[in-house]
Amino acid sequence: MTSVTPDSVSSARPDVLAxxxxxxxxxxxxxxxxxxxxxxxxxxxxxxxxxxxxxWALTVAQWQVIPNNFGLFMSxxxxxxxxxxxxxxxxxxxxxxxxxxxxxxxxxxxxxSRNVLIGLGAVCAFIVLFPPTRPNSLQLLPMxxxxxxxxxxxxxxxxxxxxxxxWISLSWFLSYFVALWLLGGxxxxxxxxxxxxxxxxxxxxxxxxxxxxxxxxxxxxxLGRRSALPVVRLLSTAYIELVxxxxxxxxxxxxxxxxxxxxxxxxxxxxxxxxxxxxxLFSAAYLAENVRAGLQAVPxxxxxxxxxxxxxxxxxxxxxxxxQALKIAIPAIVGQFISLFQDTTLLSIVGLAELLGIGKSIxxxxxxxxxxxxxxxxxxxxxxxxCYAMSLASRKIEEKLNTEH
Amino acid sequence: MTQFQTExxxxxxxxTEPVIVARDVEKWYDNGFHVLKGVSMTxxxxxxLVVMGPSGSGKSTFIRTFNALEPYQKGSIEVDGITISHDxxxxxxxxxxxxxxxxQFNLFPHLTVLQNVTLAPIWVxxxxxxxAQEVAMQLLERVGILEQAHKFPGQLSGGQQQRVAIxxxxxxxxxxxxxxxxxxxxxxxxxxxVLDVMRGLAKTGITMVCVTHEVGFAREVADRVVLMDGGYLxxxxxxxxxxxxxxxxxxxxxxxxxL
Numbered sequence: 001m002t003s004v005t006p007d008s009v010s011s012a013r014p015d016v017l018a019x020x021x022x023x024x025x026x027x028x029x030x031x032x033x034x035x036x037x038x039x040x041x042x043x044x045x046x047x048x049x050x051x052x053x054x055x056w057a058l059t060v061a062q063w064q065v066i067p068n069n070f071g072l073f074m075s076x077x078x079x080x081x082x083x084x085x086x087x088x089x090x091x092x093x094x095x096x097x098x099x100x101x102x103x104x105x106x107x108x109x110x111x112x113s114r115n116v117l118i119g120l121g122a123v124c125a126f127i128v129l130f131p132p133t134r135p136n137s138l139q140l141l142p143m144x145x146x147x148x149x150x151x152x153x154x155x156x157x158x159x160x161x162x163x164x165x166x167w168i169s170l171s172w173f174l175s176y177f178v179a180l181w182l183l184g185g186x187x188x189x190x191x192x193x194x195x196x197x198x199x200x201x202x203x204x205x206x207x208x209x210x211x212x213x214x215x216x217x218x219x220x221x222x223l224g225r226r227s228a229l230p231v232v233r234l235l236s237t238a239y240i241e242l243v244x245x246x247x248x249x250x251x252x253x254x255x256x257x258x259x260x261x262x263x264x265x266x267x268x269x270x271x272x273x274x275x276x277x278x279x280x281l282f283s284a285a286y287l288a289e290n291v292r293a294g295l296q297a298v299p300x301x302x303x304x305x306x307x308x309x310x311x312x313x314x315x316x317x318x319x320x321x322x323x324q325a326l327k328i329a330i331p332a333i334v335g336q337f338i339s340l341f342q343d344t345t346l347l348s349i350v351g352l353a354e355l356l357g358i359g360k361s362i363x364x365x366x367x368x369x370x371x372x373x374x375x376x377x378x379x380x381x382x383x384x385x386x387c388y389a390m391s392l393a394s395r396k397i398e399e400k401l402n403t404e405h
Numbered sequence: 406m407t408q409f410q411t412e413x414x415x416x417x418x419x420x421t422e423p424v425i426v427a428r429d430v431e432k433w434y435d436n437g438f439h440v441l442k443g444v445s446m447t448x449x450x451x452x453x454l455v456v457m458g459p460s461g462s463g464k465s466t467f468i469r470t471f472n473a474l475e476p477y478q479k480g481s482i483e484v485d486g487i488t489i490s491h492d493x494x495x496x497x498x499x500x501x502x503x504x505x506x507x508x509q510f511n512l513f514p515h516l517t518v519l520q521n522v523t524l525a526p527i528w529v530x531x532x533x534x535x536x537a538q539e540v541a542m543q544l545l546e547r548v549g550i551l552e553q554a555h556k557f558p559g560q561l562s563g564g565q566q567q568r569v570a571i572x573x574x575x576x577x578x579x580x581x582x583x584x585x586x587x588x589x590x591x592x593x594x595x596x597x598x599v600l601d602v603m604r605g606l607a608k609t610g611i612t613m614v615c616v617t618h619e620v621g622f623a624r625e626v627a628d629r630v631v632l633m634d635g636g637y638l639x640x641x642x643x644x645x646x647x648x649x650x651x652x653x654x655x656x657x658x659x660x661x662x663x664l
Contacts, residue, residue, distance in 0.1 A: 299509075299511075301507055301509050301511035302511060302513065304474055304507070304511065305505075305507060305511035305512075305513070305570075306513075307474065307500060308472050308474060308500055308503070308504070308505040308574075309500070309504075309524070309525035309529065309573070309574070309577060310497055310500040310501035310525060310529040310577060311524075311525060311528060311529060312493075312497055315528050319524065319528070320513055323515050324513075324514070324515055327515065401515070403514055403515055403557035403558075403559055403560075404514075404557075404559040404560075
């Protein structure tokens with residue numbers, strides 16, 4: 001073995017050479033003539049595309065269609081004199097979101113770091129400057145304040161009462177029913193027919209309901225498919241394989257046509273309810289397979305260790321197996337939720353005026369003939385915003401649950 | 406923990422009261438392999454029994470039948486006076502009294518060390534949380550992991566994880582502890598710390614059944630050593646006789662391979 005003199009090795013980690021932007025570009029983008037050519041070509045293609053898009057957006061596009069129909073996009077034909085109820089729902093969501101943020105971040109040194117403040121400022125600026133939201137900035141700016149205020153309050157509450165987390169979860173659960181009441185009326189409020197639910201509100205309502213319903217169902221199906229009881233296993237497998245073999249559109253039509261057939265005459269469930277049930281039943285089959293993948297990834301030794309300590313089967317499942325399986329399956333489960341959110345666009349086929357359906361009916365209006373690009377681009381941005389928010393949330397949850405380091 | 410090594414081996418007395426009685430246990434795997442071909446063995450209260458044997462001899466499978474992790478098809482096993490049957494309540498009752506330490510530790514990675522140790526006392530013994538935590542902290546101190554109580558298993562070394570696993574089993578205050586090759590998955594420098602804990606445990610008079618390849622440990626701590634091979638129990642002897650003057654040729658051959 002060769003001996004190493006002390007001064008020939010340095011225990012310090014070598015500094016990564018910090019390159020200036022010019023030197024970095026020279027090293028990575030223009031190292032030889034071929035790389036230079038590739039760089040110029042690719043930058044040229046993308047630059048041209050972006051230039052054309054911006055040029056179109058600023059000169060050719062006629063964005064009037066968006067602000068003129070903003071109410072329709074957001075809430076369909078919901079009566080405008082009752083818009084306060086929709087604002088109330090938004091206020092509840094913003095308040096709870098702020099509180100949850102504050103409670104979750106109670107141990108972080110500062111909630112409002114520079115980046116967060118910049119983000120909040122950008123949202124406010126957007127609300128004031130974006131033409132469709134400008135008329136409502138008096139309602140929207142307090143919502144931002146509500147999130148920030150909720151966060152500050154949640155932090156204080158979270159520090160004083162560490163067990164407040166489950167009350168926040170319960171509040172979210174209850175807020176769903178409050179929102180349902182505010183949307184549909186009854187119990188002292190003017191009734192609004194579900195025919196008048198529409199736009200983003202309907203999209204979010206069906207998506208949230210679908211997700212909330214399909215999760216427990218998918219979990220049960222996954223456990224059923226791994227059950228030791230042959231009948232349970234067979235039924236779960238049959239359900240999963242049957243549903244996965246049918247396209248969602250067919251499933252939605254069946255939901256609209258067939259669910260009433262199985263019920264007594266006269267009791268026709270609401271068509272939004274039928275659509276939500278069909279959506280949830282459909283997604284549950286896919287979710288079950290994601291959860292099953294997670295269950296299979298938990299080592300057998302975990303179950304053996306739990307059982308050898310005397311834990312019974314339900315406790316083993318609830319405390320040892322499922323927490324680990326669901327953690328492994330989070331990316332796949334959230335992927336399924338994102339698909340479900342996007343699948344709500346198919347509800348327009350069965351005649352529900354969700355966000356895409358509203359877009360289509362606005363485009364059918366002769367006054368906005370040919371405004372396809374503007375409307376669909378606007379809708380795409382909305383869908384992207386919600387899907388990206390979900391995937392961001394899943395990444396945060398994964399980081400929080402990581403116990404490896 | 407070096408003070409244990411200077412003492413004479415098997416300082417505690419062994420009673421004649423049986424804790425585990427296995428009679429002609431036979432087991433076939435699902436693929437038809439005949440892994441246990443009629444094994445009989447009695448474990449007495451307070452003794453340390455070491456099971457040795459080449460891999461594939463059925464020794465791990467055999468001790469895993471003691472807490473019904475492996476079902477068996479013929480013969481009978483009685484643990485603490487209860488015969489193992491298919492009745493779930495009866496199996497859970499036995500598992501409460503039999504602790505098990507695995508080769509791969511099998512700690513629960515999503516729970517802290519302290520939660521790993523308090524889980525079963527709280528959910529199975531129905532102890533109040535404060536009592537479970539107090540007992541857990543004492544046990545963690547005994548195995549030398551007290552400072553790591555609030556870490557997650559993934560943040561500990563293999564030897565530390567195995568010591569937590571021992572504490573987790575002890576928290577249920579079992580009558581018997583089963584060790585299934587507790588040091589086989591460890592890096593060599595960590596074997597010692599786990600064996601030291603097991604030596605300390607043996608001095609407390611708890612009944613232990615250990616499947617292990619650690620000859621030094623067996624020589625020093627065991628009251629009896631048995632050799633299993635090919636699904637049979639080949640030899641049962643005192644450690645002195647087993648290692649220096651074995652009765653069976655098969656034992657001699659096995660020892661010549663590992664020593």
